[in-house]
Amino acid sequence: MISRFKQTWAFVYRDYQLTRRYWSWVVVFTVYAVVSGASVALIGVASNDRKLTLTLTIGVLFWSVLSVLFNEIAMSIAFERWEGTLEYTFMAPVSRLIHLTGVSLYAAAYSTLRAIAVLGGLFLFLDLDFTGANLFGLLIVLVVSSLAFVGLGLIAAILPVMSPERGAEATNIFQSILLLVSGVYYPISVLPKWVQPFAALSPATYALNASRKLLGVETMTPDGKLIGQPLASVQSELVTLAALGLLLVPLGLWVFGMAERWAKRTGKLKRTG
Amino acid sequence: MSCLAIRVSQVKKVFRKRTGWWRGQSTEEWALKGVSFHLKQGEAYGLLGPNGSGKSTLIRILSTLLVPDGGEVEVLGYKLPEQEAQVRERIGRVSVDAAFYKKLSARENLLYSAFLYGFDKAEAEKRAREILGRLGFPLRRFSDPLEEASRGMQQKVAIARALLLQPPLLLLDEPTTGLDPKSKREVQEFIEELRRESGTTILLTTHDMFEAERLCDRIGMLAHGSLVAEGSAEDLVRLAGGGTLEDAFIKLSGEKLTGEEEATAEGA
Numbered sequence: 001m002i003s004r005f006k007q008t009w010a011f012v013y014r015d016y017q018l019t020r021r022y023w024s025w026v027v028v029f030t031v032y033a034v035v036s037g038a039s040v041a042l043i044g045v046a047s048n049d050r051k052l053t054l055t056l057t058i059g060v061l062f063w064s065v066l067s068v069l070f071n072e073i074a075m076s077i078a079f080e081r082w083e084g085t086l087e088y089t090f091m092a093p094v095s096r097l098i099h100l101t102g103v104s105l106y107a108a109a110y111s112t113l114r115a116i117a118v119l120g121g122l123f124l125f126l127d128l129d130f131t132g133a134n135l136f137g138l139l140i141v142l143v144v145s146s147l148a149f150v151g152l153g154l155i156a157a158i159l160p161v162m163s164p165e166r167g168a169e170a171t172n173i174f175q176s177i178l179l180l181v182s183g184v185y186y187p188i189s190v191l192p193k194w195v196q197p198f199a200a201l202s203p204a205t206y207a208l209n210a211s212r213k214l215l216g217v218e219t220m221t222p223d224g225k226l227i228g229q230p231l232a233s234v235q236s237e238l239v240t241l242a243a244l245g246l247l248l249v250p251l252g253l254w255v256f257g258m259a260e261r262w263a264k265r266t267g268k269l270k271r272t273g
Numbered sequence: 274m275s276c277l278a279i280r281v282s283q284v285k286k287v288f289r290k291r292t293g294w295w296r297g298q299s300t301e302e303w304a305l306k307g308v309s310f311h312l313k314q315g316e317a318y319g320l321l322g323p324n325g326s327g328k329s330t331l332i333r334i335l336s337t338l339l340v341p342d343g344g345e346v347e348v349l350g351y352k353l354p355e356q357e358a359q360v361r362e363r364i365g366r367v368s369v370d371a372a373f374y375k376k377l378s379a380r381e382n383l384l385y386s387a388f389l390y391g392f393d394k395a396e397a398e399k400r401a402r403e404i405l406g407r408l409g410f411p412l413r414r415f416s417d418p419l420e421e422a423s424r425g426m427q428q429k430v431a432i433a434r435a436l437l438l439q440p441p442l443l444l445l446d447e448p449t450t451g452l453d454p455k456s457k458r459e460v461q462e463f464i465e466e467l468r469r470e471s472g473t474t475i476l477l478t479t480h481d482m483f484e485a486e487r488l489c490d491r492i493g494m495l496a497h498g499s500l501v502a503e504g505s506a507e508d509l510v511r512l513a514g515g516g517t518l519e520d521a522f523i524k525l526s527g528e529k530l531t532g533e534e535e536a537t538a539e540g541a
Binding site: 003004006007009010013014017018021022083084085087088089090091092093094095261264265266267269270 | 289338
């Protein structure tokens with residue numbers, strides 16, 4: 001048990017040290033996230049529409065957490081290949097469950113801290129007031145939806161395993177499709193009819209629906225006061241998110257195991273690609 | 274449990290490369306065509322062969338990174354790929370390119386490896402310093418990013434990483450390629466010392482004939498995916514009709530040598 005804890009810690013330790021050594025890039029990406037987030041939210045300010053501003057802001061914040069979480073997990077194998085350490089990690093006596101748990105734990109901590117930094121940055125550009133919002137409920141939704149995004153990240157992480165040449169590109173396309181179909185900045189109804197069914201498959205759709213209710217965007221008073229809905233009002237979204245998490249995490253691990261076995265048969269599990 | 278450290282029997286590996294869009298359109302490249310050899314515990318065995326002869330494929334199979342298409346592989350009595358978890362706990366590997374997180378220091382890379390194998394931080398750090406010191410790694414560079422270290426220093430850290438785990442079996446895939454003569458000698462001396470003190474079993478692939486002769490009890494020569502000769506350095510020289518081990522290597526691994534001409538010096 002202690003040994004397994006140490007092995008899980010190995011990945012957290014490694015990713016923390018890498019973040020520390022690449023700190024200037026972390027600053028660059030965070031500044032970029034703040035500026036692009038503010039640019040999106042300022043569209044609401046320009047329209048003199050508080051409801052739109054808050055809809056966009058909550059989209060920026062949720063996407064900031066979930067996309068980074070997804071990306072850190074999904075790209076973990078591609079990063080290993082680029083660093084040249086893939087073979088060493090895969091020949092270590094560590095189960096894939098422990099390996100991917102360690103990667104996911106660090107990704108969750110990193111994405112949360114970055115989202116807090118983004119929120120802090122947004123305060124520099126926007127007059128944000130969350131009085132009346134159900135912030136505790138928002139936190140619950142974020143935690144539950146994170147599980148589903150971990151599962152999606154695990155599934156996407158197999159792409160660089162299966163294709164050393166094109167896997168990382170495919171992972172990025174997958175992430176951009178999630179952004180498109182999930183209604184991060186707009187209602188799903190504005191999407192073309194043929195795209196709308198895909199929204200139902202994305203956990204972000206349910207997370208954003210729930211978060212807007214809990215924030216009180218839909219029930220805002222005429223003078224702009226937020227009336228955050230209770231957690232019970234997003235029960236169906238929470239159940240769906242929990243179900244997606246419980247389905248996607250084991251599915252991700254299973255698919256990853258299949259991809260690893262295939263890569264070992266075909267010789268794709270190599271450090272270069 | 275077998276008393277053999279490695280038993281490889283009729284191992285085959287083919288790589289298929291798709292050449293068209295349609296299923297089934299692919300070319301086949303045989304990396305190993307039925308290779309058999311064994312290593313006794315505590316033995317040092319050298320695998321020599323030209324580039325593309327199948328040495329690294331064999332090492333990757335023994336490292337649990339590749340599944341053979343035929344034949345049997347046993348490492349320290351455990352079958353591969355069925356018992357790969359047990360094998361992974363007992364092997365260390367050094368490859369030709371020191372595969373590290375280059376932004377991280379030797380200390381950070383070694384601690385990461387130590388945690389992966391369930392070691393304590395203090396114990397791992399003490400042992401890492403001890404091994405690096407014996408290998409002639411300047412310890413003042415212990416916390417500097419490895420991207421700032423020379424290739425020789427990086428390779429010493431790679432060796433320390435493999436030894437940190439005190440594995441009974443060490444797979445050394447061209448560990449001294451590209452090292453300066455001093456670093457090469459330091460690494461070779463350390464491998465000799467390791468065998469003397471710990472009785473570690475070593476499988477070494479190298480292009481350096483002197484290194485193979487110095488470090489290995491027996492040598493196998495691979496060519497085009499087949500083991501074409503096997504024996505001590507003296508046996509191989511005798512088999513090739515005299516000269517040096519390099520002469521024997523060129524003669525025995527040459528293009529004209531075919532399956533029918535395969536021979537083992539042991540049996541000769």
